[in-house]
Every structure is written in structure tokens, then in C-alpha cells.
Amino acid sequence: MADTHDDATRRDFLHVASATVGLVGTAVAVWPFIDQMNPAADTLALASTELDISGIEVGMAITAVWRGKPVFVRQRTAEEIATAAADDKADLPDPQLDADRVQKTEWLILVGVCTHLGCVPLGQKSGDPKGDYGGWFCPCHGSHYDTSGRIRKGPAPLNLPVPPYAFTSDTTIKIG
Amino acid sequence: MSGPNFPNPIVRWIDHRLPVFTFMHHEMHEYPTPKNLNYWWNFGSLAGIMLVIMLVSGITLAMSYTPHTSMAFDSVERIMRDVNFGWLIRYIHSNGGSFFFIAVYIHIFRGMYYGSYKAPRELLWLLGVVIMLLMMATAFMGYVLPWGQMSFWGATVITNLFSAIPLVGEDIVTLLWGGFSVDNPTLNRFFSLHYLMPFVIVGVVVLHLVALHRFGSNNPLGIDTKGPQDSIPFHPYYTIKDAYGLGVFLVIFAGFVFYAPNFLGEPDNYIPANPLVTPSHIVPEWYFLPFYAILRAVPDKLLGVVMMFASIAMLFILPWLDRSPVRSGSFRPVFRIFFWVLFADCLLLGYLGAKPASGIYVVLARLGTAYYFAHFVILLPLLSIFETPRPLPKSISQAVTSKGTAAVIAALILVGGLGLGGTPAKASGGDIPKQDWSFSGPFGTFDRGELQRGFQVFKDTCAGCHGLKYIAFRNLAALGYNELEVKAIAAEYEVLDVPNEEGEVLMRPARASDRWPSPFANDNAARASNGGALPPDLSLMAKARIGGPDYLYALMTGYTEAPADFSLSDGMSYHIYFGGNQIAMPPPLFEDGTEYSDGTKATVDQQARDITAFLMWAAEPSLEDRNRMGFKVILFLLVLTVMLYFSKRKIWASVH
Numbered sequence: 001m002a003d004t005h006d007d008a009t010r011r012d013f014l015h016v017a018s019a020t021v022g023l024v025g026t027a028v029a030v031w032p033f034i035d036q037m038n039p040a041a042d043t044l045a046l047a048s049t050e051l052d053i054s055g056i057e058v059g060m061a062i063t064a065v066w067r068g069k070p071v072f073v074r075q076r077t078a079e080e081i082a083t084a085a086a087d088d089k090a091d092l093p094d095p096q097l098d099a100d101r102v103q104k105t106e107w108l109i110l111v112g113v114c115t116h117l118g119c120v121p122l123g124q125k126s127g128d129p130k131g132d133y134g135g136w137f138c139p140c141h142g143s144h145y146d147t148s149g150r151i152r153k154g155p156a157p158l159n160l161p162v163p164p165y166a167f168t169s170d171t172t173i174k175i176g
Numbered sequence: 177m178s179g180p181n182f183p184n185p186i187v188r189w190i191d192h193r194l195p196v197f198t199f200m201h202h203e204m205h206e207y208p209t210p211k212n213l214n215y216w217w218n219f220g221s222l223a224g225i226m227l228v229i230m231l232v233s234g235i236t237l238a239m240s241y242t243p244h245t246s247m248a249f250d251s252v253e254r255i256m257r258d259v260n261f262g263w264l265i266r267y268i269h270s271n272g273g274s275f276f277f278i279a280v281y282i283h284i285f286r287g288m289y290y291g292s293y294k295a296p297r298e299l300l301w302l303l304g305v306v307i308m309l310l311m312m313a314t315a316f317m318g319y320v321l322p323w324g325q326m327s328f329w330g331a332t333v334i335t336n337l338f339s340a341i342p343l344v345g346e347d348i349v350t351l352l353w354g355g356f357s358v359d360n361p362t363l364n365r366f367f368s369l370h371y372l373m374p375f376v377i378v379g380v381v382v383l384h385l386v387a388l389h390r391f392g393s394n395n396p397l398g399i400d401t402k403g404p405q406d407s408i409p410f411h412p413y414y415t416i417k418d419a420y421g422l423g424v425f426l427v428i429f430a431g432f433v434f435y436a437p438n439f440l441g442e443p444d445n446y447i448p449a450n451p452l453v454t455p456s457h458i459v460p461e462w463y464f465l466p467f468y469a470i471l472r473a474v475p476d477k478l479l480g481v482v483m484m485f486a487s488i489a490m491l492f493i494l495p496w497l498d499r500s501p502v503r504s505g506s507f508r509p510v511f512r513i514f515f516w517v518l519f520a521d522c523l524l525l526g527y528l529g530a531k532p533a534s535g536i537y538v539v540l541a542r543l544g545t546a547y548y549f550a551h552f553v554i555l556l557p558l559l560s561i562f563e564t565p566r567p568l569p570k571s572i573s574q575a576v577t578s579k580g581t582a583a584v585i586a587a588l589i590l591v592g593g594l595g596l597g598g599t600p601a602k603a604s605g606g607d608i609p610k611q612d613w614s615f616s617g618p619f620g621t622f623d624r625g626e627l628q629r630g631f632q633v634f635k636d637t638c639a640g641c642h643g644l645k646y647i648a649f650r651n652l653a654a655l656g657y658n659e660l661e662v663k664a665i666a667a668e669y670e671v672l673d674v675p676n677e678e679g680e681v682l683m684r685p686a687r688a689s690d691r692w693p694s695p696f697a698n699d700n701a702a703r704a705s706n707g708g709a710l711p712p713d714l715s716l717m718a719k720a721r722i723g724g725p726d727y728l729y730a731l732m733t734g735y736t737e738a739p740a741d742f743s744l745s746d747g748m749s750y751h752i753y754f755g756g757n758q759i760a761m762p763p764p765l766f767e768d769g770t771e772y773s774d775g776t777k778a779t780v781d782q783q784a785r786d787i788t789a790f791l792m793w794a795a796e797p798s799l800e801d802r803n804r805m806g807f808k809v810i811l812f813l814l815v816l817t818v819m820l821y822f823s824k825r826k827i828w829a830s831v832h
């Protein structure tokens with residue numbers, strides 16, 4: 001067939017329009033197949049966890065699960081609170097005041113995932129190494145966190161994050 | 177290399193080292209195609225596109241599916257309810273299987289009519305039959321994965337076919353099962369193979385295309401192209417024609433996906449697999465029905481299986497049974513008649529495959545089977561000798577014929593009708609009266625007031641015995657309750673908590689994210705409190721029975737006094753519509769059995785309508801989304817198809 005004729009028809013408005021509409025339709029049709037990988041409705045519904053903290057004594061900690069991640073809930077001793085506050089002035093890689101990291105000074109609530117590459121730091125149980133600053137120590141690549149969960153030494157760039165939470169009563173918190 | 181001269185330097189650079197562009201140019205643009213192909217030739221590319229759609233939807237479904245007997249059914253329901261667009265992807269996949277077969281079957285019949293299996297295209301044809309066989313195996317294993325009743329019993333029946341093999345049959349079946357019955361190992365391996373086979377199909381499709389491009393397409397005249405005046409480049413002529421055909425095909429496909437997604441399926445597959453109870457009427461998917469009819473037509477186990485496979489073997493040896501030198505049926509006056517008789521015979525067998533194997537149906541199935549084989553082994557060889565073909569035209573350009581779109585569309589409708597015939601059980605729910613529902617029809621929506629009243633009936637009346645396990649309290653927001661109301665409803669119920677520090681498992685008030693708690697601790701407790709009968713979970717009830725919501729309404733309202741001459745068994749109630757006229761469930765609804773908070777008078781009829789609407793919502797919560805999206809999608813496809821049609825006319829104007 002005559003090529004010149006082909007080229008003339010292919011530039012035709014109708015063909016460009018059909019091709020455009022077809023491509024746009026295909027592009028839109030791709031979205032459901034991508035969006036299905038996002039969290040499903042039941043996963044999102046589990047986005048908050050309620051926790052009874054009445055059993056945690058001073059100086060003790062428990063590990064709760066929130067969105068599949070460990071959450072450290074610790075009732076700090078007066079000494080730990082004092083160190084944390086004093087260290088506000090220390091040379092912090094990720095400067096933050098202890099007061100900004102807690103709602104009630106005795107309760108420290110953190111997402112227990114090392115900000116380096118995602119290991120769970122040690123320091124929850126009484127026998128665990130707590131690192132050079134008396135908080136947590138990540139055994140994977142040696143990050144040290146203080147009694148406010150702030151990064152002090154090691155490869156981790158940021159403090160242990162504080163999850164969104166609220167005290168629903170004196171003895172229960174809702175995380176998420 | 178004498179490749180085409182590409183203007184783009186990057187393309188040139190790549191093509192020099194990896195000649196993909198030359199290849200594409202050669203196979204698409206230069207590839208000479210007979211200029212007289214009619215619309216029946218569209219179905220090859222349609223089948224290819226369906227394969228891609230099945231791969232994409234299948235791979236994405238596998239991301240949320242769990243191949244374990246205790247979780248498979250639930251994971252499919254989770255896909256339908258919780259995964260983003262999960263219902264859409266699953267309905268695309270389940271209906272896509274059927275449409276893949278529609279395209280392939282039409283493609284095969286086209287090849288048979290126009291003699292596309294004849295020299296030099298025998299291998300092309302054989303590869304095509306291999307693809308069909310692989311598709312059948314893939315479809316069968318895929319149907320097992322949702323682990324519903326039909327999945328389970330289909331798997332049992334089909335794997336047992338192999339037990340007909342003498343001596344080693346039983347061992348082979350045990351090997352297929354990985355145990356002594358269809359069970360978790362079977363499900364696991366079927367999932368693995370169902371995932372693998374489509375890629376094998378892709379491989380054979382590539383071979384099919386290589387073989388096709390060796391001699392090019394056959395054509396409606398069945399004569400060879402004699403030179404450039406007989407052919408046109410594939411692109412743009414057939415790309416646009418295929419695109420237009422695809423538009424039409426997708427409109428019909430979308431019609432099923434959005435407005436009749438369960439039409440081609442079986443209600444029984446919304447009942448979780450139960451190895452102890454076989455459904456009263458088991459049927460394979462429609463695309464297996466003709467073969468199933470042949471299997472059942474033969475009264476001997478081994479012979480039945482042999483005949484069924486032989487019916488496919490006929491296609492393998494077809495090129496050597498039909499010795500007529502004329503390819504196209506258009507020039508074979510007698511063959512042409514028998515071709516259509518065979519086509520009708522296949523439809524008849526398909527119809528019979530869905531009927532119970534008794535009485536006249538068996539006789540007809542035997543006749544149909546006999547004719548099927550006679551066509552191949554007697555009629556075709558004889559026709560090759562005795563038929564006088566009409567004279568062939570000298571060349572394609574001399575006699576360009578063109579069959580209208582109308583015939584193709586008529587055929588699609590016919591196939592749709594076959595699906596209808598293939599599911600006669602649905603139509604024969606005849607004695608259940610049809611009701612008007614706000615949610616039926618393409619623009620159907622749920623009536624929130626009705627749903628809330630129905631939910632009240634469920635709470636007050638049904639929930640004492642029946643579960644609703646796929647509904648979480650949070651889902652009730654769809655009924656029009658706000659967050660606080662949902663929480664308050666949830667708090668009325670208790671669910672098992674996680675073990676506390678002492679290791680005790682206590683109850684806690686339910687939260688919005690919890691699913692509806694079962695009224696009984698386990699199935700045996702439920703049976704014990706209900707005179708031995710297990711009250712079924714109601715989440716899927718509106719989809720799991722023939723007649724759907726009409727059935728539920730009839731069930732609720734069909735109680736009457738037993739006629740004097742009817743002997744009721746102990747603990748049963750007389751029922752007009754229920755099978756055998758007696759049912760273990762006592763009449764559930766009473767005048768004012770519920771006090772509606774909106775002040776509606778709670779007649780039995782009102783309650784029956786409300787609970788039915790509620791259960792329809794529970795079974796198909798995506799219904800409104802589906803209707804709305806379907807409208808947009810089909811509108812879009814119609815516009816696109818019209819545009820493609822005019823583009824096609826314009827491009828083809830120079831040929832005609």
C-alpha cells in the first residue's frame with residue numbers, strides 16, 4: 001500500500017483521538033491493579049491498639065504490637081526522667097526535648113524499631129544490654145538510645161519515633 | 177542488515193545491536209496479511225488479549241489469596257470485601273476465564289469452517305489444540321482454588337477420572353491428591369500449577385505465532401495469496417480492525433463483570449467446601465459441558481473417560497481426516513451443512529451436560545456423542561472423496577467478500593444464550609416468585625432504611641442461631657450508622673480476647689474492627705442446640721442459593737399448615753418452597769417479632785423483605801460500587817468503540 005497515504009491517515013485527528021482515549025483508558029484501568037497492593041480495609045481497621053498499662057511497675061516495660069510493629073511502653077524511674085531531661089542539653093544527633101517526647105513524664109511510649117535498618121533494639125527486659133546511655137541498644141549495627149529513646153551513638157540517624165497515642169483513662173492508652 | 181531506516185537515533189542504536197524494532201517492523205508492518213479477512217479472524221487476537229487480562233488479574237489476586245483449606249475460602253471473601261478493588265479483579269478473573277474460552281472456541285470453529293488446519297498449517301493448528309488443552313487444565317485447577325463446594329467436588333470428580341486407568345489408576349489419583357482424598361496438599365499443588373500453566377500457555381502461543389507467520393493467515397476464500405495485490409500490511413489495517421473488535425468484545429465482557437458477575441458461576445461455590453456433603457446437582461463450568469456430556473453418555477467408566485479424551489483427540493487428527501484439497505467451507509456445499517450440524521451438536525451436548533443424567537437426556541447425549549465422532553471419522557473422510565466443491569476464484573483481489581459484523585455479534589449472543597442454557601437450574605427456580613428489589617437492575621441501590629430494619633431483624637431474630645462471620649462491625653457504617661453508633665452496636669457483643677498474662681482467654685466487648693461473633697462456640701454446639709441441624713452462616717446466603725434474594729424471601733414467607741395427607745418428620749415444619757416441603761428451621765418471623773426503631777409496622781412480609789435486603793448487602797457489599805463503576809466503564813468503552821469504528825472505516829477506505 002502507498003506509504004504516503006498511510007502517513008496522511010495516521011496523522012488524522014480521529015486516529016490521534018482514538019489512540020489517546022484508548023491509552024487514557026488503559027492507564028486508568030491499571031490503577032485498580034496497583035491499588036490492590038495498598039493496605040486492605042481490614043488491615044486499616046486494625047490501625048489502633050488499646051492497651052492496659054496498670055500492670056507495668058516503675059522501671060518496667062512491656063512490648064505491645066501496633067500495626068505489626070513492636071511498641072515499647074516503659075514506666076520510667078525518677079532517675080531516668082532526670083537523666084533524660086538533663087541530656088536535653090547534650091550533643092544530640094537528632095535534637096529533641098524529652099518533654100516533647102512524652103505526654104506524662106513517667107510514661108515513655110516508642111515505636112521499637114531502630115531507625116537505622118529496622119531491627120528491634122534490646123533493653124526491654126531487665127537482663128538486656130541497655131547501651132551506653134541506659135536506654136536501648138540495637139545489636140544489629142550498634143546504635144545506642146538514651147532514656148528518652150533518642151539516638152546518641154551509632155549509625156542510626158533518628159530518635160526512636162513516638163507513635164500517636166492518647167490516654168483513654170489513667171490505666172489505658174490507645175495507640176494509633 | 178537491510179532493516180528499515182528508523183528516524184530516531186536511539187532506536188537505530190538499539191536496533192543495530194538488538195534488532196527488536198526491525199523484528200516488530202517486519203512482523204507487524206511488512207507482514208503481508210490477506211486483505212479479505214472477515215470479523216471471525218478477530219478472535220485470535222481477542223484470545224491473546226484475554227490471556228493477558230487473565231495473567232494480570234491472576235497475579236494480582238495471588239497477592240491476597242491463601243492456598244490453604246482453612247483459609248482459601250476466607251481469603252477469597254477478604255478479596256471481595258476488604259482488598260482495594262478486590263471484587264473487581266476477582267470478577268474480571270472469574271468471568272475472564274469464560275470469555276477466554278468464548279474467544280478460543282469461536283477461533284477454533286472459525287478454523288474448522290475455513291479449513292485453517294490444512295497444509296501447510298497443520299502444526300499451527302496442533303499447537304492451537306495444545307493451547308486449548310492447557311487452558312482446560314488451568315481453568316479446572318483455578319476453579320478449585322476458592323475452595324467452595326463446587327471447587328471441592330469438581331476436583332474430586334475430575335481427579336477420579338484418572339482412576340479409570342487400569343492397574344495404575346488408583347495410584348495416579350493418590351499421587352494427584354497427595355493423600356487419600358482431595359485435601360490441603362491437593363489445593364497447594366493446584367495453586368502452584370495454576371500459577372505455572374499460564375506461562376506455559378504463553379510459550380505455546382509464541383510458537384503458535386511463529387507458525388502463523390511462516391505462511392500467514394488463511395482467509396475466507398481459503399486460497400493462497402498470489403501477490404501484493406492480494407495482501408495488505410498487518411499494521412495499520414488489522415491492528416485497527418482488531419482494536420475495534422476488542423472494543424465490542426470488552427463491552428460485552430464488562431456487561432458480565434459489572435452486571436451479571438455470578439451468572440456464569442454456580443451458587444454452590446459460595447458455600448465453603450464440605451468433604452462430607454456432595455451438592456445435589458454438580459455441574460462443571462459451561463466450557464466443559466460438551467465434554468462432560470460425552471463422559472456421562474458412555475455407561476462404562478473407563479470407556480467414558482477414553483471417549484472424552486478422544487473427543488479432543490479428534491481435533492488433533494483433524495488435518496488428516498479431512499483430505500479435501502479445498503480449504504474454505506464457502507466452496508464446499510455439503511461440508512458446510514455438516515459443519516453447522518456439528519456446531520449445533522456441540523451446543524446440544526453442552527446443554528445436555530448441564531442436565532441431570534437420566535431419562536431422555538441420556539438418550540440424546542448418546543446420539544449427540546455418536547454424531548460428534550461420526551462427523552470426524554466417517555463424514556469428513558467420505559466428504560473428501562464424494563463432495564464436488566464449487567469452483568474457486570482465481571485470486572483474492574478478484575473476489576473480495578466481506579461478512580458483516582452482524583454475524584459475529586449474533587454468534588456472541590448465541591454463545592451468551594448457551595451460557596443461559598448451560599445454567600438451566602437457575603431458570604428453573606421457577607416456582608420461587610420473583611420480587612421487586614431496590615438493588616436489582618443496573619442502577620440498583622440499597623435502601624438504607626430497609627437495610628437498617630433488616631439488620632434489626634437479623635439481630636432480634638436470626639442472630640440467636642445464625643452467624644454472619646464475614647461482616648465486621650465496622651462494615652455496618654455502610655448501612656448509614658455513624659462511627660459512634662457502630663461502636664455502640666459492637667459493644668453489645670463479646671468476643672474472645674487474646675490470652676492475658678495468666679494465660680486465660682477471657683471475653684472482651686467487641687470493637688468496630690471485630691467480625692460478627694458466632695452465636696455458638698463451635699459447629700457441634702450449634703447442632704446440639706438446634707436438634708442436630710446446623711444453622712448455616714448467613715453472610716453469603718443471598719448468593720449461595722439458586723434464586724438469590726427471591727429464594728430468601730420465599731424461604732421466610734413460605735411456611736403454612738401441612739396438608740392433611742402430608743407426613744411431617746419430627747421437629748420439621750411444612751414449607752411450600754423448600755425441597756421436600758419440610759424444613760428444620762421453625763418459622764422464623766412473627767407479626768411484630770421486632771420493634772422497628774423507625775416505626776414501620778413489623779408485618780411478616782415487611783420483615784422478610786428487610787432481612788432479605790440486609791442479607792443481599794451482606795453477601796455483596798460492593799454491589800452499588802459495581803453498578804456505578806460499570807456504568808462509567810461501559811459508557812467509556814462504547815465511546816471508544818465508536819471512535820475505533822470510524823478510524824477503522826477511514827483506514828480501510830483505501831482498500832475497499
Ligand code: FES
Nearest residue numbers: 114116117138141
Ligand atoms: S538496624 Fe539498628 S543499628 Fe542497624
